[in-house]
Amino acid sequence: MHLHPFPSLTLQRDLCRKTRAPPTQRAPPHSGPAPRVFQYTVRAPFGRRGCSGSLPGSSGLPLLSASTSPLADPLLVSGFPDPAKHLPFWSLKDDIMAKFRRRTCFILSLFILFIFSLMMGLKMLRPNKAAFGDPFGLDLLPEIRQQTHLTKVFDSQKSDKISSETNIKNLKSEEITVKASVASEPHPEEPPPLNYYLHVFYYSWYGNPQFDGKYIHWNHPVLSHWDPQITKKYPKGKHNPPDDIGSRFYPELGSYSSRDPSVIETHMKQMYSASIGVLALSWYPPDLNDENGEPTDNLVPTILDKAHKYNLKVTFHIEPYKNRDDKTMYQNVKYIIDKYGNHPAFYRYKTKNGNALPMFYVYDSYITASQKWANLLTSSGSQSIRNSPYDALFIALLVDKKHRYRILRGGFDGIYTYFATNGFTYGSSYENWAKIKYFCDQFDLMFIPSVGPGYIDTSIRPWNSHNTRNRINGKYYETALSAALQAHPSIISITSFNEWHEGTQIESAVPKRTSNIVYLDYRPHKPSLYLELTRKWSEKYRKERAIYALGHQELSTQPVS
Numbered sequence: 001m002h003l004h005p006f007p008s009l010t011l012q013r014d015l016c017r018k019t020r021a022p023p024t025q026r027a028p029p030h031s032g033p034a035p036r037v038f039q040y041t042v043r044a045p046f047g048r049r050g051c052s053g054s055l056p057g058s059s060g061l062p063l064l065s066a067s068t069s070p071l072a073d074p075l076l077v078s079g080f081p082d083p084a085k086h087l088p089f090w091s092l093k094d095d096i097m098a099k100f101r102r103r104t105c106f107i108l109s110l111f112i113l114f115i116f117s118l119m120m121g122l123k124m125l126r127p128n129k130a131a132f133g134d135p136f137g138l139d140l141l142p143e144i145r146q147q148t149h150l151t152k153v154f155d156s157q158k159s160d161k162i163s164s165e166t167n168i169k170n171l172k173s174e175e176i177t178v179k180a181s182v183a184s185e186p187h188p189e190e191p192p193p194l195n196y197y198l199h200v201f202y203y204s205w206y207g208n209p210q211f212d213g214k215y216i217h218w219n220h221p222v223l224s225h226w227d228p229q230i231t232k233k234y235p236k237g238k239h240n241p242p243d244d245i246g247s248r249f250y251p252e253l254g255s256y257s258s259r260d261p262s263v264i265e266t267h268m269k270q271m272y273s274a275s276i277g278v279l280a281l282s283w284y285p286p287d288l289n290d291e292n293g294e295p296t297d298n299l300v301p302t303i304l305d306k307a308h309k310y311n312l313k314v315t316f317h318i319e320p321y322k323n324r325d326d327k328t329m330y331q332n333v334k335y336i337i338d339k340y341g342n343h344p345a346f347y348r349y350k351t352k353n354g355n356a357l358p359m360f361y362v363y364d365s366y367i368t369a370s371q372k373w374a375n376l377l378t379s380s381g382s383q384s385i386r387n388s389p390y391d392a393l394f395i396a397l398l399v400d401k402k403h404r405y406r407i408l409r410g411g412f413d414g415i416y417t418y419f420a421t422n423g424f425t426y427g428s429s430y431e432n433w434a435k436i437k438y439f440c441d442q443f444d445l446m447f448i449p450s451v452g453p454g455y456i457d458t459s460i461r462p463w464n465s466h467n468t469r470n471r472i473n474g475k476y477y478e479t480a481l482s483a484a485l486q487a488h489p490s491i492i493s494i495t496s497f498n499e500w501h502e503g504t505q506i507e508s509a510v511p512k513r514t515s516n517i518v519y520l521d522y523r524p525h526k527p528s529l530y531l532e533l534t535r536k537w538s539e540k541y542r543k544e545r546a547i548y549a550l551g552h553q554e555l556s557t558q559p560v561s
Contacts, residue, residue: 420452
């Protein structure tokens with residue numbers, strides 16, 4: 001059989017084979033009248049020529065070439081069945097191609113789903129270092145760029161009103177307003193057991209016109225990048241509350257004031273519902289504040305009172321205030337203990353030796369030389385606080401691996417990691433927590449890993465999207481908590497209850513959209529999702545800690561008031 005070369009060669013060969021009469025119906029050699037002839041048409045695609053030849057058992061009649069047929073490209077076959085009972089060639093071809101397209105689309109869909117799942121997994125569990133060096137943004141840290149602190153020091157030079165980089169423009173829908181006076185209360189029917197080994201970082205720097213005469217922190221400025229060329233690509237100025245705030249999420253309580261007693265009480269109630277035992281209060285000395293806020297030390301008595309109402313305890317998160325060193329730290333620790341140390345909500349931790357000591361987290365501790373800290377925190381130091389009425393547990397921030405021995409030389413009692421960004425620093429990377437815990441055990445230090453529900457600060461640092469950590473409907477948070485439990489830590493800290501600028505809050509948030517902004521939220525779950533997840537893991541941690549604490553012969557299972 002001779003076939004003309006064109007793309008459907010195999011299909012036409014198969015068709016020519018299929019047109020033979022079955023052996024039982026094969027006609028005898030031609031000896032009588034002319035056999036009956038059927039016309040059957042095979043058209044070659046794209047105007048190319050069809051097949052020609054003769055069929056065995058067809059009395060030697062030829063298959064006429066499409067180019068030589070006198071009847072519009074017919075195929076004449078002797079003894080051939082009625083063509084109406086057989087699919088024409090192009091129908092067969094279309095059927096095969098349709099099956100091929102369906103199979104291709106199915107395989108492509110599976111491939112896209114696989115790539116998407118892989119990307120989301122990598123986004124959630126980023127490695128400590130990428131293939132191209134350190135994770136983007138490490139130069140935000142004070143040790144590398146002294147101009148700014150990653151989470152607490154802000155640039156307030158610009159004052160123009162802005163539209164956030166993440167805003168969605170030209171939305172046609174009308175503004176959706178959220179009632180700020182009603183807060184969700186998960187599990188109100190039964191009081192949860194509080195876990196005093198679960199701490200949460202708390203910020204009291206927010207203000208609004210009703211209680212403060214102006215908005216504070218909600219109108220946070222957009223921070224400039226240190227590279228002017230990058231800065232030019234992003235909006236400038238300040239946010240404009242109440243509808244445009246310095247956060248990618250919107251609080252259930254609205255743009256509240258930290259001075260509002262009802263807000264403070266609602267916060268304590270939410271922590272209580274989440275089975276959190278201790279809040280670590282962001283603290284500046286009297287008359288000092290961060291660059292975008294106001295002094296907040298005068299709020300401490302109210303916070304202590306409201307915390308005590310719900311059996312919560314309060315410890316202090318010492319911020320990097322101006323001129324912080326061994327001398328000023330001694331004065332401020334003495335001030336805190338003298339003024340607040342007798343309050344029933346003041347937190348004390350019972351050590352292995354049976355001593356009940358206050359605890360202080362020291363943010364950005366690594367920007368002060370270890371010798372300065374040794375003056376304060378070692379028994380032989382010139383400003384030593386050890387074995388005095390002001391002795392306490394001092395917990396240093398671990399960012400880089402080399403900071404471990406600086407912390408040790410400085411006389412600190414433990415390590416915490418603060419950042420809710422897996423892979424951003426050595427300390428915040430889950431894969432390093434077992435090694436950090438081993439180091440702490442060697443030198444009798446407390447290890448306090450910090451976990452968080454996610455991270456997104458593009459409302460104030462629009463150029464820092466590389467460090468965003470998606471919440472994935474709570475999976476990121478639960479992954480962090482699981483990693484922390486595996487390290488058998490002394491305490492677990494949560495970043496944060498209400499650091500809205502960096503999107504690390506577990507406080508209740510609600511959906512909100514305006515004419516040019518759409519805020520993120522916790523849907524499809526309730527506004528209280530992260531409080532409920534915290535409650536669940538708090539109970540799990542409480543039970544597991546009780547088991548391994550016995551193995552380490554820790555004497556305390558409850559804090560001392």
